[in-house]
Amino acid sequence: MTDLTPMLPAPEPRPAEPDSQTPTASLAGLTPKARRQRLDRLAELAAVHAEEKGRSLWAEAFRRLRRNPAAVAGTVVLLLFVLVALIGPLFVPYDPTSTAWADQVKEGQNIIPGPSAQHWFGLDHNGRDEFSRVIVGARQTLLVGVVATALGLIVGCLLGGLAGSAYGLGGRAGRRIDNVVMRVIDMLLAMPSLLLAVSIAALLGPSLTTVMIAIGVISVPVFARLLRGSMLAQANSEYVTAATALGVRRWRIALVHVLPNSLGPVLVQATLTLATAIIEAAALSFLGLGNPDPAVPEWGVMLTDALTRLEVAPRLTIYPAVGIIITAFGFTLLGEALREALDPKLRR
Amino acid sequence: MTAETLVELKDLQVHFPILRGVLVDRVVGHVKAVDGVSLSIPRGSTYGLVGESGCGKTTLGRALLRLVEPTGGTAVFDGVDLTALGSNAMRTMRRRLQMIFQDPLSSLDPRQNIESILTEGLATHGIGADRAARRALVGETLDAVGLPRWALSRYPHEFSGGQRQRIGIARALVLSPDLIVADEPVSALDVSIQAQVLNLLATLQADRGLTYLVIAHDLAVVRHICDTVGVMYLGALVEQAPSAELYTRPLHPYTRALLSAVPVPDPDVEDRRERILLTGDLPSPANPPSGCRFRTRCPWARERCAQERPELRTLAAGHTVACHFAEELE
């Protein structure tokens, strides 16, 4: 019998022990073919442990995301949306603000021309090309969603991160800082979000910026609470104790260890907030708090205008509404898939 | 004792306040997790701390490293009282005091690769002139713990339990510390892997003259690697003796019960042995029994045990026991 021990894969090598005697390999007695076969098989076995690069958790999450049909569908929807928003305006058939066909609209007689070969989606109540307006409106909608969410995310993460690291690592003084920050957040949270938005809009006057700030502000407490909670949980984990035991400085622990491990839920929330931000922007525009210039197309404003003419031309509500729904749906799909991909329970 | 003492704990206490209150916290009591423990560890030796969950052994280990703040007593390490150090001085001191954790996965940051984990301590303490010097040191340490070099670019979740524990050991080792506190270093590992890690710890001690404080619930593990063993019950030491002595001649009733409860993989031993079955559960450390803390579960408890708390008494060379009737029970 030939001893195979030394050839077998030992990815976890024995600690160097003085008493371990490694028997010498002996492949000599075999025919070349048998030898090759055996080596192939063992190579196959060892392949799992070969020199492939390690995959970080983000990379693993991305891999899971790629294999999730919901994530792929969501991403495709969003890419289309972004594409339309970015380059759509360059290709629209008409100027979205041009009222060149106003003479065809006779509101007194309840006539708003519907889809035709010339105007795919028909005209709106001011005689503008509806198709061009929907396409160009995507850009405004995307802008509102992204800017508002980014605002909420940045401010929320700053506050939540401050509170979280202070409470988790700062001892008694840290708990006091956390207490102050969180009470402010609680006050924000206690206010009905739409009311808050309305008051901000009232303060700054109706404009697109108002809508963005208003929506950003109402999502601040959500992000702040989420990040703080997540950081507190991480601050109690063993690897933080381990870093402390190594002598790593506390601010470094907060930034390098706690924060990156706490960001998962916040990212998921951000995608979901993007979806709601678009809907809320529509709602605020609907209430007349958005851009007062009706010439610039935005889905929420279009929806508002269309609603008063629901009986005459219901299709005018459908175009922007479907746009909003599909976009929000795309973000939600991606958000849920991201949540699944980052779920620690799925990690092996 | 001729050997130089590296660690000397004197009456170390960790009392956690129990807080109640809606707006303002009020202290309504204390959990006496560690309630006056004194022990000393000679350089180059291994001290084992055993006891069941809730006995305060983990808290004691962390209090020594000031990962939880001691509320009383002193912890002298190589002539320096750690409890009196300011936070910066303590941080510098941490290079010499390292720790190995029970759960190798949760004690490694999942988003750091192995290289980053191992170099973090070096960077913190400014060891190694440049990146290359640190890399060399890290590589050397990997060899010492028996991990391949390609591990460097990998992440903790890509390793098996035993390998992760080796990473944890390497992280402590790379700083070339004097003392390593090992908190349940093998209890999360598979049986066949435990021996690998125990052997590794022994090899490293022999090569580098490390001093260990091993905290474990498994008496067989402790006996295997420790020179001196201390048995803890409800925040206090009840018995301390050289390892061989403690296992052949346990004097405290709790130690005896513990030893008799450990299953031995030998049917003959199992069939013959008489178990000292303890009744009841561990009392709450917030409200420990009067007198001897073990008396509520002790089969030999008498009246005196309820009134007078037994002090640690030396009954043989290096063998101390906190029991009024240790001689009679023998």
Place this chain on the structure above:
Amino acid sequence: MALLEVEDLGVTFRGDREVRAVDGVSFTVDAGEVTGLVGESGCGKSVTSLALIGLLPKQNTRRVRVDGRALFDGLDLLRADTRTLRDIRGREIAMIFQDPLSSLNPVVPIGVQVAEVLVRHRGVSKAEAQRRAAQLLDRVGIPDPNRRLKEYPHQLSGGMRQRALIAMAVACRPRLLIADEPTTALDVTIQAQILELLKELVREDGTAMIMITHDLGVVAGLCDRVNVLYAGRVVESAARRPLFAEPVHPYTIGLLNSIPRLDAGQGARLTPIRGSVRDVLPWSQGCAFAPRCDRAVEECLAGPPEITGDPHSFRCVNPGVGVDLEEVR
């Protein structure tokens, strides 16, 4: 005839890739006998027991495939319909899990949970069930049972919870008790109490028991027959004494040599098994243990080794000679 006869039990999980967690496990359990399933994490011991009583997550879906036979008193558990299984579980076959806290409903008092089993399977009245529940708690060594009946799981200590769980398991005097690492989460002194209790219950009721554990010490004190599992297969099976006195499979020998023992010489170097449980070979290619085995020879890679020998059977082409217990001491 044996009470439970498991033949060629296989469990395959189909996720991203197929994982054969249990790969043809066969063993028998006689009435009144304690059978041990021993192995390390991932050897398939828990999956085996869950498959037997139809409690694998997603069992009977396309994600999980269970094959083989498990005759319990003539009834094939693996083919029984859900209703039959539900009737059998708790009445004929009861299970004790590792973590007593998560196995108990946190918002229902202990007494109600114990009584529920009796009402469900024995059809007794609620008052009668409560009375019997108190008796059961008393029997498993819970002091002051009438007061404890009204308490919630979080008010009990770990040991007490495990006792309550055992009370629920033995409430209907089942013929087979499956204990999955019942003492792993407990302290040694509490573990000793629980093992003693289990021993007593088995002796008094004549209940058969399957003891699933990683701790060879527990096995040595409790089991009549021991099956050592590795990578989803039984690699060695023998009565308790021969297994410990003359282990044959290199894995069993390796395990025995690698654990620090209370009764062994101090400071002696342990002989670990190298590698980790991850380094397995698929059984179809040869012996799964070969990559970690010091006795591996060419034949080990020639194909799946058969299990041979009776009553001391093993799955190895180059068996070891056993450990010399005298030398270990």
